[in-house]
Ligand SMILES: Nc1ncnc2c1ncn2[C@@H]1O[C@H](COP(=O)(O)OP(=O)(O)OP(=O)(O)O)[C@@H](O)[C@H]1O
């Protein structure tokens with residue numbers, strides 16, 4: 001099946017001459033969740049705004065469900081729901097009316113059951129007759145999500161959906177996203193919380209300075225770039241690394257009570273067996289052994305700083 | 310045509326009007342009454358009749374036009390500026406709508422509000438003076454076209470404005486003088502010949518003249534020319550807005 005979202009060599013140069021997108025290529029399959037990961041100013045919002053019709057691309061093409069975002073913008077935009085990064089809501093408008101408006105704006109006939117359902121789903125039903133300015137920040141964000149879903153889009157863009165949202169609510173948001181995925185909605189989200197991408201996304205696209213550095217299955221990414229650290233806790237402290245263990249990528253803790261060995265999980269020989277044999281030969285007594293996996297965050301920081309050099 | 314989207318924009322704009330319906334009506338009623346006290350009673354007692362019409366009645370069309378023009382501009386410019394200012398306009402930009410639909414929604418609502426207020430003023434005025442309308446259809450047509458034309462102008466101002474000061478600038482510096490000097494409260498025949506010629510350069514004169522003709526069948530310029538002037542003005546505004554939407558000027562980055 002053709003990807004639901006196809007981006008080809010998309011470029012955006014802002015009026016001042018700043019090139020915010022430098023030829024983005026990206027395919028997204030229907031029903032998947034893609035996390036756009038990148039530091040401040042990477043171009044995440046610019047990419048989303050361009051796909052949604054808020055900014056005009058300088059060159060390149062993109063299609064949504066096969067419809068070109070420029071030549072067939074009506075049908076392309078009908079497929080898309082957008083939750084912007086900033087909370088943009090008219091303060092004096094009413095919550096319920098806001099959702100009805102969004103649905104109408106996208107050319108769908110009024111549907112009370114659907115809007116009420118969304119309000120309930122995002123715990124806003126009690127507030128439906130309140131003005132937006134009477135809501136808390138987290139509630140406003142949920143109003144925005146409700147608005148974005150009011151016209152039943154196939155593709156949902158979430159630009160930092162959990163910025164400024166408390167831990168409990170963030171969990172709710174993750175659940176809501178998982179539920180939407182079950183309903184078949186394709187989701188593209190941006191986030192600075194790495195654990196969020198790890199928890200939710202099927203794939204991760206790393207973007208920096210307007211370029212996509214890599215797109216990878218979340219699990220594969222972990223494997224491909226993931227390094228593990230083997231920590232050996234010792235019964236007796238060591239003054240230094242014994243000569244018998246020289247030439248290995250070992251680090252001794254300042255207190256001399258643990259050795260850590262970092263290795264590549266994708267390498268054919270991790271060198272663990274050899275290390276253990278030499279430890280035994282050197283007569284070092286072990287207390288415990290543990291391994292830790294590097295998180296996506298560490299991978300990400302690595303990648304970004306590597307690229308920066 | 311995305312009729313549902315036009316309706317949504319239109320109703321959303323109107324809801325802002327209904328939320329403040331009291332203010333929307335009270336202030337024009339009060340200001341009209343004040344005009345009658347000042348112009349009708351104080352000045353009117355010195356000017357008996359203008360072109361066979363009592364001065365009190367003579368100023369009614371000008372008074373209605375004055376408010377309708379100002380209201381159309383301020384409603385439309387605010388209507389489009391406010392969502393740009395609060396950022397909610399992103400939704401319209403991301404919606405499957407074209408420029409005509411956005412325009413119909415916003416400008417239609419602004420013109421409707423102005424029309425309402427124009428009628429309220431007419432009603433208030435009829436309490437003070439006896440008003441006869443010679444050509445009711447022409448009267449309504451002129452009123453409608455004026456509302457539309459100036460709502461379009463307001464729409465342009467709202468897109469152009471980068472802050473609230475600029476939003477006030479054009480109405481204050483350009484439109485108010487043109488309206489006051491466009492024969493709202495006098496007939497050009499009362500002016501010296503030189504100024505009569507100068508006034509003919511004022512586009513608002515043609516509107517007020519045509520509108521007044523619909524009431525009393527007296528006009529500064531022929532009605533046909535008044536109509537032509539409005540259509541010309543409408544076309545210019547639509548042309549400018551079409552260009553704005555095409556280029557995305559001040560709307561899309
Ligand atoms: N309207 C604009 N005019 C000029 N430059 C802009 C405009 N909007 C964004 N930029 C620039 O484009 C670059 C990318 O911005 P963008 O908002 O897409 O980043 P982002 O990845 O969303 O960042 P963040 O994580 O902080 O939200 C930045 O350098 C920014 O300064």
Ligand SMILES: [Mg+2]
Nearest residue numbers: 044045046085
């Ligand atoms: Mg952003």
